[in-house]
Amino acid sequence: MKISGKRGEISGEIIMMIPKILFLTAVLFAVVILVKLYIITNTDIREVESNVLIGRLLYSKHGLSYFDEDLKRVYPGAIDLNKFKQIGEANPNGLDMISLSYGSDNPIISAKITLKQESKDDVIAFYNKNKFDQWEPRTLSTVKGGAGSVKSFRKEVYVLVNDNGKFSPAILEFNIIS
Numbered sequence: 001m002k003i004s005g006k007r008g009e010i011s012g013e014i015i016m017m018i019p020k021i022l023f024l025t026a027v028l029f030a031v032v033i034l035v036k037l038y039i040i041t042n043t044d045i046r047e048v049e050s051n052v053l054i055g056r057l058l059y060s061k062h063g064l065s066y067f068d069e070d071l072k073r074v075y076p077g078a079i080d081l082n083k084f085k086q087i088g089e090a091n092p093n094g095l096d097m098i099s100l101s102y103g104s105d106n107p108i109i110s111a112k113i114t115l116k117q118e119s120k121d122d123v124i125a126f127y128n129k130n131k132f133d134q135w136e137p138r139t140l141s142t143v144k145g146g147a148g149s150v151k152s153f154r155k156e157v158y159v160l161v162n163d164n165g166k167f168s169p170a171i172l173e174f175n176i177i178s
Contacts, residue, residue: 046178049109050153053127054174057113058157064113064125064172066162079172081123081163084115088125106131114173117161135177152177 057063059076064087066078110128117123126132135150153176161170 046109046151047153049178050111050155050174050176053109053111053176054155054157057127057174058159058172075162077157078160078162078167079115079170081115081161084125085123088123109176109178110135111177112175114175115159115161115170116173117168117170132177150177 058065059074061067061074064079064084066075066080066083067073068075106128110130110132111126112132113125113127115123115125136152138150153174155174155176157172157174159170159172160167
C-alpha cells in the first residue's frame with residue numbers, strides 16, 4: 001500500500017524531523033547544564049571580612065593605631081603600646097566593644113593580634129576571644145575528620161610602636177578565624 005499525495009508528504013517530513021528534534025533537545029540540555037555549572041551561587045567573603053577587620057583595627061580612631069588627642073589625628077601604621085597592652089590585659093574581649101561589634105555573641109569573626117618587638121616579650125590582644133578559643137582547633141588539618149567550617153587567615157604588618165613618645169619598629173601579626 002502506497003501513501004500518496006499531501007498526507008504522504010507530511011508524514012515523511014515528520015519522520016525526517018525526529019532526528020532534528022532529538023538533536024535540538026540534546027543541545028538545549030547541554031546548554032542548560034553548562035550554564036548551571038558555571039554560575040556561582042555561593043560567594044565566600046571570609047577573606048574580605050578579615051581584611052576589613054584588619055583595616056578597621058589599623059586605621060580607625062578606636063582601633064589599635066596611635067591617636068593624637070591634641071591634633072585629633074590617627075597615625076596609621078603607628079601602634080600605641082600602652083593602649084595595646086591595656087586592651088590585651090584588662091578584658092579579653094575589650095577590643096570587641098572599642099573598635100567594632102557584631103553583637104554579644106559574635107558568630108562571624110575572631111582574631112588573635114600579636115605585637116612582636118625586638119628583644120621584648122610579645123604582647124597579645126584578642127578580638128572575640130571566646131569564639132577564637134572555640135574555633136582555633138577546627139582550623140587544624142590534624143583534627144579527626146579534617147578542618148572544620150571555619151577558615152584561618154594570617155597577615156603580618158610592619159608598624160611603628162609608640163612607647164611614651166619613642167617610636168620603634170615592630171611586627172603586628174593577625175591570626176583571624178572566620
